[in-house]
Amino acid sequence: MSVNLHDSAYELEKALRNSDEYKTLKRLYDEVNADPSSNQLFEKFRNMQLQMQQKQMMGQDISQEEIAQAQIIVTDVQKNEKISKLMDAEQRMSMIVQELNQIIVKPLEELYGSVEK
Amino acid sequence: MSVNLHDSAYELEKALRNSDEYKTLKRLYDEVNADPSSNQLFEKFRNMQLQMQQKQMMGQDISQEEIAQAQIIVTDVQKNEKISKLMDAEQRMSMIVQELNQIIVKPLEELYGSVEK
Ligand SMILES: [Ca+2]
Ligand SMILES: [Ca+2]
Numbered sequence: 001m002s003v004n005l006h007d008s009a010y011e012l013e014k015a016l017r018n019s020d021e022y023k024t025l026k027r028l029y030d031e032v033n034a035d036p037s038s039n040q041l042f043e044k045f046r047n048m049q050l051q052m053q054q055k056q057m058m059g060q061d062i063s064q065e066e067i068a069q070a071q072i073i074v075t076d077v078q079k080n081e082k083i084s085k086l087m088d089a090e091q092r093m094s095m096i097v098q099e100l101n102q103i104i105v106k107p108l109e110e111l112y113g114s115v116e117k
Numbered sequence: 118m119s120v121n122l123h124d125s126a127y128e129l130e131k132a133l134r135n136s137d138e139y140k141t142l143k144r145l146y147d148e149v150n151a152d153p154s155s156n157q158l159f160e161k162f163r164n165m166q167l168q169m170q171q172k173q174m175m176g177q178d179i180s181q182e183e184i185a186q187a188q189i190i191v192t193d194v195q196k197n198e199k200i201s202k203l204m205d206a207e208q209r210m211s212m213i214v215q216e217l218n219q220i221i222v223k224p225l226e227e228l229y230g231s232v233e234k
Binding site for chain 1: 118119121122123124125126127128129130131132133134135136137138139142143146176210213214216217218220221222223224225228
């Protein structure tokens with residue numbers, strides 16, 4: 001990869017790291033991490049999400065009991081202000097990363113567009 | 118999104134567009150596009166790939182006949198120097214985009230790492 005590409009990527013990395021959105025996200029993560037009960041609930045939620053995704057990918061059935069348990073966790077998460085705020089910030093960051101990607105890969109899209117014609 | 122983030126993303130987009138790798142990729146695309154028989158074969162190959170992917174995603178069987186037809190297309194593609202060169206350049210570009218992404222999202226990975234602990 002050219003030096004210019006590398007340098008530009010690191011500039012963007014730095015801009016992301018210094019953005020208000022990243023700083024907010026980091027603060028909210030730290031707050032969840034610093035609170036044992038929120039941290040535990042958040043990990044439970046993440047594990048549940050991962051298990052559900054894996055079952056779906058492998059075409060396995062999700063039982064009524066699992067659905068009921070998941071709903072309890074989701075309700076607990078929604079009631080937890082620290083986690084709710086963190087998840088909102090995660091979603092905003094995820095949209096920013098998507099927007100950045102759309103900008104960066106535009107030259108490639110133009111290329112594919114011209115070949116598809 | 119902050120102005121700084123936007124500007125940095127556009128700088129990277131420009132660096133990508135001006136990179137030797139992108140210019141090579143564009144030239145090879147244009148060469149395939151300008152040659153009717155290569156262009157037609159390349160589109161046939163792309164459509165075949167897409168169909169196979171869709172069947173796999175939907176859990177549909179791929180027949181022996183489809184496999185045989187796919188193998189003929191792949192052999193034709195491998196024998197076509199214009200397309201082979203283009204596909205090599207595409208692979209290099211795909212690796213570059215992956216590397217760029219790894220650099221950019223490093224701040225986020227650090228965050229997730231600290232929460233997983
Ligand atoms: Ca074409
Ligand atoms: Ca933790």
